[in-house]
Structure formats: structure tokens, C-alpha cells
Amino acid sequence: MDLPDTYRAMARIRRFEERLMALKESGEIPGSIHLCNGQEAIPVGACGVLREDDYVSATYRGHGWAIARGVGLAALFAEMMGRDSPISGGRAASPYLSDASRNFIGENSIVGAGVPIAAGAALTAKHRGHGAVSVVSIGDGAMNQGNVHEALNLAAVLDLPMVLVVENNVYSEMSRIEDMVRVHRLSERAAGYGIPGTVVDGNDVDAVTAAMAQAVGRAREGSGPSLVEAMTERLVGHYSGDAQQYRPAGEVAAAKEREPLARIRQAADAELTARLDTIEAEIAAEIDAAVTAARAIPFPDPATVTEHVHA
Amino acid sequence: MDLPDTYRAMARIRRFEERLMALKESGEIPGSIHLCNGQEAIPVGACGVLREDDYVSATYRGHGWAIARGVGLAALFAEMMGRDSPISGGRAASPYLSDASRNFIGENSIVGAGVPIAAGAALTAKHRGHGAVSVVSIGDGAMNQGNVHEALNLAAVLDLPMVLVVENNVYSEMSRIEDMVRVHRLSERAAGYGIPGTVVDGNDVDAVTAAMAQAVGRAREGSGPSLVEAMTERLVGHYSGDAQQYRPAGEVAAAKEREPLARIRQAADAELTARLDTIEAEIAAEIDAAVTAARAIPFPDPATVTEHVHA
Amino acid sequence: MPESMRYIQAVNAALTWALDSRDDTVYFGEDVAIPNGPFGATKGLHKRFGAGRIFDTPISETGFLGMALGAAMTGMRPIAEIMYADFAFVAMDQIVNQIANIRYSSGGRWKAPLVIRMQQGYSPGACAQHSHSPEAYFAHTPGLRLALPATADDAYQMLRTAVTVDDPVIVAEARMLYPIAGEVRTDVPVEPMGGARVLREGPDVTVVAWSRMVPAALEAAETLAAEGIRAEVIDLRWLNPLDFETVGASVSKTGRLVVAHEANLTGGFGAEIAARVADECFEDLRSPVARVAAPDVPMPAAPVLQQAVVPEAVHVADTVRRTVHW
């Protein structure tokens, strides 16, 4: 992707999240939402190197992954509005949605639980032998869950084509990662599984792209899993209702200087700036249209509520 | 401990296990048993550096830890015979027994589950501030359980006075550890928790003692947990009924050259040999007496079967 | 003097009381100390009691529930918080195979005086992984005590009891009731464990409920009273120890039973109450025992779907009517 396209991909996520927050505030989103503002370079960089037949999994903070994977904005809005969306039928909402048609295995609302599942998708890929890869994103805090440990070792031992992306936004909810581990970088744990672990500036979409290209390439050629730790920052609260009193003064302001969109803007000349402004306008229209389309999707029929428990 | 005492401590465990197997074969032990023949230097070396107020936890393969901790042989035999033993009243049997009077938190029959519990004992020790330490033993295979991962990180973050001893006997049940991890040594994982990890020859009781003295000393002075990986070999099957068809020819025979008792015997002069023979005779008598004493302990009263579920 | 406070404030008051009463009580969980708790249950405790008494853990429920057990066995009285009851499944081994077992399996030589605090139930828009009402799993596990407070006062009293007894106790609060205020008796002695409570007397039908379904049952009883159906409403409060006596006595009087819970029907704890009544009150029964519960579906997120499965007062009232007019 060239720069304007990357910007577009990231800005699409940012504006989606911003609109979502507005919809939440105006009462159109019933459940709580976990936004990824500031972390957009990670899903965009990662999904940019993926094929259609690759698998993607994320967490409740995974709207960016869904969007970067090509899941429709209207479908996403509709799902979060509790409407009968074409992706999860209103059953999953913001923190647990998925899109089978995009091989988007989905989000997960249990910390770390998506990693073993992603290992299973990687097992399928390995079994089929077509070089597909399973990419799964978690947060920094998730690295302390047993499920992640088990899945990483399993993937290593079975040489599964899996890439674990750790989005280190230095907080798990309201707790700082430096209080939750005694290592400087979470990727140091990769060595304990005998797999490569790298750290990358998660606000730099090119750096993410490069790191992911390598990790995904490795997995594709049958050399097994790896771990990519992407350093980033949350520009917003853990969830929609988070007042962020625990964050030191100035932290968010400083992060706003470093975040992926600002970074591109800062380096842009007048021509590029104009181009980006146009893109923003296009995205605004795209988002407007998506909200309108979402609102046109009906709420699920309560009569169907007991369907789909079983085959 | 001087050499004869160490030998005695280890031989006591070996002969206990041998007698136990004989009792199993003659039908006096109802459940299955997991023997530690060949691994005796580890509990003996470890418990040798412990205080009365330290805490010890082990696995179903933990008879050696119980004995090294000073739990009575008759009580152990009785417990495994399904009698109303003074330690667990016949409720726990071979794989889950404990002895509150010896601060022996106990064995555990769920792989890895004793490590979080041991962290809790370490929390108590830290809270009390008297320098007590919590030592917990697991097997090599257990390192792949999520509970061990979570507990190690927790202990590291909270600076808990805990020492994790990994008895690497290269098998988990019938599977080789080299097929279950992609690291050469399990202690390499310690770095991922920011704690020290060392490897020691687990058949050399002096080496174990030295490594444990260091790790325990560190914990005692408030510098937090560490991991000691003790390399060893099982001279017997995983459990009493294991035919060991999966073991390569000659493996056990070779192990018998290296095991802790043989090692002392090999280096012994005539005088020491005579001394060790005397010790063996004394232990034989001790074991005989313990079996007799165990047989004198009655079976639990079935009328008490619903007691002790609650306070 | 009773004070008026919200359910969640009553929890906070009980925790303050617990940490105040005993030095060997420690509190831990995710975001409970410095951030004051995800729902404010631990507000001010870190400031007041310090990091030695209340601290934040990594996201490691198995790790820290096991830690609670080990600490309890060795003489402390820990309280561990599971943020949502759904996350208990991540740590189920420590609950079922470890915490529930140790006293029995040691013939009473170890004890595990610990409390696991959690909150449960659906809320609008929450997904299936944040909506469980898992009391039936715990109630089927011998060795655990299980408290489900339905009012601010009980949130206070039952939590104080829980931290005082020598058994492991799960206190499962109701998230949807957190904002509801009530009179809390902060000046009474700690209550003994157990005991259902007859909240409203009536000769026609017995309604047994717990947790969020208690206010729903009371509301239903009010509606029914206007129609001339006089329901007796029992808040079961503790599922273990189970006060079946109170239930049995009531059913012997009314001859009719409706049990209501938010958890899904099949295998819910309502089945246990119904089964006991069908055994022990057989001769007194005048109509079929009835249950009000969610159907057997994972909880959907969309409110229109939630409304189609979550039991409310109206469902209790309907079922009571059917039972009485049977």
C-alpha cells in the first residue's frame, strides 16, 4: 500500500471508532465498547500482508482488525447497535463479533482465549498445506494468561503457521504493564517457546508491515510461529465509560504527538496534506453512509432467539 | 548433612517406594501410585536447606518430598493403604496427600495446580515477614500448563519467597519432553518472568543442595522467586501399571549407573560401603516397622464419610 | 442506625469492615487497588489500607485464586475478586479441584477460609462472555459455600458473614442491582451463615428466587395481589448452605411452587429446588412445580433478543397465574 492508502485504511478505523463513541453517547449502542484509537497502524500493517485465505483473530478491542480485514462498516455498526447484522446477527455485539465470510475468526471477550483458537485455525492451514497463516492479536496484559502460554507452546511444538501480535498499549484496563511483569519487553518470552520474538514501533505502519511480512512469510513457508510485540498507546479510555483518572497528566497529549495519523500529518507537505484532507472527507462520507445503512438494518426478530444454539 | 546422612535420607525414600510397589503388587494399595525412584536427590537436597516454618508442595510423585520433609513413613503407608492415617485420614491416598503438621501443603493430582497454591503460601510468608519460603516441585511436562505460567509471573511481580523446582525426568507420562517444548532447557523460561533460572544435576544431591541453598536464600532475604531445573531420570514407570514399552532399550539400565544412590556407592571405599550397608539394614528395619505400624491403623469409619466437607 | 446506600456501596462498606477487622485479610484481583475497582467496589481501600493489604494482580485468575487458597491454608483470610463471573471458568480447576476439595481430602486438617467475590448476570448489550449466571456450577460442587445477595443490606451482611466463616465462600453479586439503594444495617453483629428469608407472606403459592430475580418476584407478587393471588416470596440468599426447611415449610402451606432464576433452565439450580419439593413436599403439592428461567441459549447481546430470554417480573407473574389456576 502506498502512503495515502495506508492513511485511508488507518483513518477509516479512527473515524469509525470516533463515530461509534458518538453513537454510544447518544444512546444508540447498548453495550460497552473498547476503542482502538491510536493503535490503527497495527491491524492495518498486519492485514496488509495477508491473503484472503489467511485467518485473523482479535480481542474486544478488535474493530480495527475487522475493518482492516475488510469487514463492512455498516455491518459493524449494525452489529454494535444490536441490529440483525450480516456478520453476527446482533448476537455478539462490539466485543465478540466475527465475520466468517472474511475469515475473521473474530474478537474474544475472554482475555487470551483467542490464541488457542487461532492455533486451531493454523492447524487447519497446516493440514491443508496451502500456505495460509493464522494471525491473532492480544493485548499486553493478556500475556499473563495461561491460555496464551499454552497456545504459544503448542504452536511452537506443532510448527503451526501462527503469528501472535501483542499490542502493547502499556495498560490492561487501568493497570500498567510495568506493574504486571518483570520483563522489559513481553517479546522476551518468545525465547521460552523457542520462537522468534520482535519488538516494533506499533505507531509506525511501515515498521509493522515489515515485521509482519517477515513473521507471516516465515509461517507461510512452514517455519512455524512467531511473536511480534507492537508498542503503542491508547488515545482513549479502556472502554467507553472510562474516566482515565489513573493516567498521569500529559500522557494522552504526548501520545497524540506520536500516534500513527499525526505522524503522517507531521511529515506531510502541502500536496500530501491536501490529499489526506480529501481522503478524510471521503471517509466521513463513507462513515455517514455506513451509519445510514446500518440504521436501515432491522433489529433481530425475537422469534429467532432460540435458533442457532445447535446445528 | 554429611554423606551417610544424605544417603540415608535418599535410601529411605527409595526403599519406601520399593516396598510400596511390593504392597501394590500384593494388593494392599488400592489406588495407582507414582514412584520417584531415581529422583530422590532432589527432595533430599531441597528439604535439607529448609526451616521448619517453610512450606513444601509437590505432585502425585511426591512421596519423596513428604519423606524428606519428615512426614512419618507409617502415616504415609497407612494413607496409601486407604487407612485412617493421621495425615489425610485416607481421604487423599498416594497422589494427593498432605501433612499440615509438617507444613507439607501436599501433593496435587492436577498437573501444575500446586504452583499457584504454593505462591499463596509464599504470600503468607511475605505477609508475616519472618523469612519463611515456599518450595514447590513439579515435573517437566507441567511447565506447559497455564497455571504454572500464571503463578510464576505472579510470584515474580509480587516478589514472593517461592522456589519452583522442576524435576526434569524427561518424560511426562509416556511422552518425551523434547517433543513437548522447543527449548533445550525449561529453565530458559525463567527469563521471561524476570527471575533467575538454573539447571542442576538432579542426581547429585550436593549440587541440588547448593542450588537450592542459593534460591532459598534469595527468597528468604526478600529478593523474590526463582526456578531450579533438576535433570534426572525415572528408574520406573510413570505409574504402577506402566509397562514402559515406549522407552528405548538400555535407557533405564544407563540411568541406573547415574542415579543418586549408585553414584555414592560407586565412589565409596570399603569403609563407607560397610557404613552404607548398615544404613540400608537400619532402613529396612525402619520400613518393616512402618508397614507394621501402618497395618495397625484402622480403616476410616464409614460413618464419618460426610464429615469435613465444611467447617 | 441503618444507613441508606446503594448495593455497590454496601459491598464497599463490607470490604472496609473486613480489612479493618483482621490484619490477615488481604484483597486482590484485577484493577482493584490503584484503580479503585472496575465497579467501584474497592473505592478508597488502597488509599486506606495500603499495598500490603490490597493489590492489583496480573490477568491470571487461575494464578491468583490458587494463591488465595495457599494463603488461606497457611493462615490468612484472603478475598479474591473475579471481575465478571464468566471469568471464573478460566480458573475453574482452582475452584472445583482445589479450593472445594482441600478440607475434605485432608480429613479436616487444612481449611480454606477465603472469599471469591464476583458479580454476575446479563446487562443490556453485554455479550455471552459477560452475562453468565453460573451459580448452578458452584452449587453442584461440594465444599463451596455460595451466597447471592439480592439487596444492599444483604450485600453487606452476607459478605461480612462470608469473610468470617472458615469455609471457602463464593459471593456472587448481581451487577444489575449495583445502583439500587436500600437501608443497610451497619450496626448489627455479623450474621450466621445461611438462611432463606420470607420477604412476603401469602397462602396461595410459594415463589423462590435469588439474586436479580428477588426484586422481580416481589414486583410480580405485587401485581398478583391486585388480582387476588397472594404469593409468598422467599429470597433463598444462600444456595449453600441451603435452607430447604424454609422452602419446604412454605410449600407445605401453599401447595404450589414457582422457582425463578436468570440462569438458563436446564440444570439450573431451580431444578434442585423443584426436585426436593417433588420429593419432600409431594403430598402437599396441589399443582405442578414450575420454573421461570432463561431458555437454553447463550446470552445474546442485542437488547431485543435479551428481552426475549431474560426472565422478568412479568414471566414470574404469568407462571404463578398458570400454577395457581392449574
Added chain:
Amino acid sequence: MPESMRYIQAVNAALTWALDSRDDTVYFGEDVAIPNGPFGATKGLHKRFGAGRIFDTPISETGFLGMALGAAMTGMRPIAEIMYADFAFVAMDQIVNQIANIRYSSGGRWKAPLVIRMQQGYSPGACAQHSHSPEAYFAHTPGLRLALPATADDAYQMLRTAVTVDDPVIVAEARMLYPIAGEVRTDVPVEPMGGARVLREGPDVTVVAWSRMVPAALEAAETLAAEGIRAEVIDLRWLNPLDFETVGASVSKTGRLVVAHEANLTGGFGAEIAARVADECFEDLRSPVARVAAPDVPMPAAPVLQQAVVPEAVHVADTVRRTVHW
């Protein structure tokens, strides 16, 4: 032609059939491949199908059950083995929050056609951590199917059905029945899922059992027959889908119900059967619904204690007598 084989051999035959029938079926768990399985269930499969189809995993139940789910979602048909049912608690999140949920929470857009094989129950001298009968936990979890075969033939037929359907199925075998031989119909088509089976007809009382309690119930019925009590014995077989129709029809005929299971009483699945009967067969009931189960204790290890809690034929017979002579 039916062949005579032991229960455990029937499992082996069904697994051979499963791996033979579909290339996308893979089998994994601890010690299942090279070591041929801790109980011999997978004997010969590694040799025959190779490491691409059956392999040994690290001791990581959460990891490999999650892996089974991800593989099933993406088009494979994995079978994962939990060595003892007790170890399912270590992986309960993957079972309850992930495997059971995904189809529903995606509105049917994903499916999870996987099988979790385990074996359950006490055996002489086994400790509390190797003796659970956890069927009630699974039966209360919407989204799961649950099979508990009680005979060699059912071990074969029900496992074949399990690997064939598009739902996640837990097949919980009975370790104590592994050595028992029976006729296995290896030449019949795969059976549809579900269906209780009336094993013995009788007009006096209905005995519902599953797993190890099925032979116990049959033995009790034989004893009772000599006394003139003619019991109808139903093997429930599948707890989900639940064939209540067969149970209800029988109780409507006999007017009496005894449910028997090895799991502890309170919150056991017997409560569900009792509760439904007390609702749907109320008018037909001629005596209190009765349950035979272990008391609410973790399983002790000493055989003299086990014998004091484990339900056997004699307890079924006693309870039937009390019910009939009520």
C-alpha cells in the same frame, strides 16, 4: 454381524472408523499417539494413520481444546481427548465460553463440529481429583451436546454419531465400564443423535440412569423382579439432546420415578429429570420423585469410604422399594 468386544475396544473401533471415514478428522491429546493412549483407546491409530492425523500434545488442555475449536471453525473435524473428566475444569473456559458459544453468538455463521472425548467416575483408591462425574456442568451449558454411553455398543455407536454431527459433542465414557464386553453392531449405519432407550419394561416404577448407573439399575431391576416389583429401566444415553419424551411416557405409565447417577446429589442432572417430571407428569405421579446419587462430598480415596458414598445397585433397589411402597 455384531462382534463381541470390551467397551474400550469399541471406543478404539469407533475412532478407527472416524479417522478412516474423513481425512479432515484429526485426533489429539496427551499420550494418545505414540504411547497408544493411557487406556488403550487409541491403540494402533498412530501406526495406521500417522502423525498428520493423530498426535500427542503438551499438557495444555486449554490450549488444545481451543485448538480443536479453531480447527473445527475452519473446516476440520477434530477429536480432542481429555484424559480424565476432572481435567476438563482446567479448560472450562474453552468449553463454556468458547466452544459452546460460537455458533449461537455468530448467528449460525460459524460451526464447531468437534468431539471432546473423556472418561469419568470413581475407581477404587482414586482421589477426588480423578473421580468426578461432571455431566451436570456440561448439561447446564447451552450449545454443547452430551453423550454418556453405558455399553460397548453405545460406546461405538454414540461416538460415531458424535463425530458425524455438526455440533460440539462431549462424549463422557465410564472408566469403570471399560473392561466390560458386549455385542457391538459394527455393521449398522451411523445412528441419529439422541434417544433414550428403554432397556427393560415394567409397569411399577421408572428408573432413569446413565453411564455406570445403567448396569446398576439393571441389576437392581433383576433383584426387584424376584420380589414382584417390575421396574422399567431407561438408559438416558444423551443428556443433550435430552429425550424427555421417553422418560415422560414411562412415568405416565408407572406413576413413579427414581433417577440414579454417580455424581453428587445437589445440582446433579437427576434434579433436572425430577423437576421436569414434577412439572410435566404431575398428575400421573403416585409417589415422590426420588434420586439416587452420591452425597455431597468430594470423592474420598479409601475404598471403605468410597463404598459409603458411591451409589450401587443396592441403593437403587432400596430407593425403588421405598418409592413403590410409599
